Amino acid sequence: MYNSIEELVRDAEERHLSLWQVILENECRLTQKTQKEVFKRLDERYEVMQKSAKKALEKPQESVGNLITGTAFQQQLYSNNRDSLCGFELNHIMAMALSASEVNASMGKICAAPTAGSCGILPAVLIGVSEKYWLDKRTTLQGLLTASGIGTIIVKNATVSGAEGGCQAECGVAAAMAAAAAVEMRNGSPRMAAHATAIALMNCMGLVCDPIAGLVQVPCAQRNASQAINAMLSADLALAGMKSVIPPDEVVEAMYKVGKKLPVEFKETALGGLAATPTGKKIKENLYQQA
Amino acid sequence: MDISIFDVVGPVMIGPSSSHTAGAARLAKTARIIVKDEIAHVSFRLHGSFAKTGKGHGTDKALVAGALGLSADDESLADSFRLAAKQGISFDFSEEEMENVHENTVKMVFTMKDGSRNEVVGSSIGGGQIKITEINGFVMDMNLQLPTIVIEQYDKKGIVTEVSGIMAEHDLNIANMKLVRRSKGDVACCIIETDDFIPEEIEKSIMESKNVISARVINV
Structure with a gap:
């Protein structure tokens, strides 16, 4: 039984298991389902994730205000350019994160992970890593298990709601979940996965939720792209041996406390940050005049 | 851990917002089950954040979709206005300030084909979760977590x-x-x-x- 990242990691270490195995055991016990049933359900969710991460790569998705329409398509074209600064894989991951964001904004089908606004990060990382290393479906779903398990601990001990904790709680937690998944998919240890989680949260501590005109588009789509990369680099740092100086559970607690202290203007109200800029306000006015 | 992984990675839903889109669809779908009979017209009276930011989140389309019986993960949700017209169901939207209710609250007034009226009030309380607070004047707190x-x-x-x-x-x-x-x-x-x-x-x-x-x- 675990209620913290430390307890989860210890349990895995003592029994020489991966995090996903401990998380799977817990899920079966909690929901009285077999491992096969849990994997089937994971597969269904992963299907939805894959579709949302690919749909806008092929065709721009129209949405109210059209603030991000076509960005995924454009990024995918660019990712094929061998001269890109971050290289093909990272650009492709950003394109997939943008795609899910575009699909979400256009009233398409997505899987919240952990929320709708942050639905591009985990799919982009899972697909990106599995494509790069030719991983089989089973290994990818194990990554999804790792990510979800880390997510349940953060839901329990902190928050994943932008209205309660800002963007760090939505896109930041998505990155933390994805970072842990990426580490285990690369055969890193449970301890490394925990450090990757902490490093990803550290990298975006205090990030505010300031959606222009209240739409889940800008800066949500950009945050999905950048937090997907945050997940990748945090996983790489941990795989290289970097340890989080602050224990992962304390980082989660710090994120929660920072979120609580953020003024309400920075928590999904569209009253601060980018939403409160002259241009942000003008976009909002134009939108409601049309309506 | 007493939270299921599927509460964190999920729900599968139509975007962009779990409260303003998925929750709205669930509310109207539940109301439709409650009123049951043939619907001719639905008046949606929106309160708080539903009224202020609903448009950008497709709350209107989601409510109509729910009233047609569509689920929150049905891809025809965005097309609900056209589907309603096809089924001969009309609808309208207005703002209404209500007292002591959640920010995301809607009053749904159904006019049935036989002319009778039914009123259901409910709130979308976050993450796609909903509660029904009033049915035809009966005040309640029904969260529908169980059958x-x-x-x-x-x-x-x-x-x-x-x-x-x-x-x-x-x-x-x-x-x-x-x-x-x-x-x-x-x-x-x-x-x-x-x-x-x-x-x-x-x-x-x-x-x-x-x-x-x-x-x-x-x-x-």
């Missing part, structure tokens, strides 16, 4: 025993039971939550009681 039966009945002695007897005959264990009245001896509304899926046939069995006006099964 639920809503019974409108005459406020007479013995009716609760009668209904619980029918539940037992169908091998259903009552988890919670709540009775709300508008006034003594008038009409009452009984809300029963069960641990297991409720077969719809039970509606008929309950309706056989002469003191029951209506019975609705809502399986979540």
